[in-house]
Amino acid sequence: MNKIEIIARRILGWKLNRWDRWFDYETGVFIPVSEFQPEQNLDHAMRIVDRLEKLGFTYSTNGVSMACFNDFCETGDTLAEAITNAAYSIADTSTVPEEWL
Known part of the structure; x- marks a missing residue:
């Protein structure tokens, strides 16, 4: 799985x-993988921020190239990339409890 797949799941x-679309059970919407x-898209990254905040994480940023969720901090060339990298750090190193999903 790649970074985006891990975050999505x-x-x-x-x-x-x-093979080419996700299904969001919460909203009942199909999302094409592409x-x-x-x-690349800050609106998409902010969707991740919203979800992690609902799960109890606190989001902070320097506004440009660094994003943190609690103690998980990452950087990127853009804020969207930094958010994605920080979310991936959580998803790849943490077990997300079933009750969060």
Whole structure:
């Protein structure tokens, strides 16, 4: 799995419906894989921020190239990339409890 797949599955709780689209059970919406690009799109990255805040994480940033969720801090060339990197740090190193999904 790549970084975006791990975030989609472990943080957002999405399921891969087909090889080319996710299904968000919370909203009942299909999301084409090609249309979820949080590293390039700040609106997509903020969707991750919203979800992690609902899960109890506190989000902070320097506004440009660093994002933190509690003690998980990462940098990127853009804020969207930094958010994605920090979220990936959580998803890749933490077990997300089932009750979060």
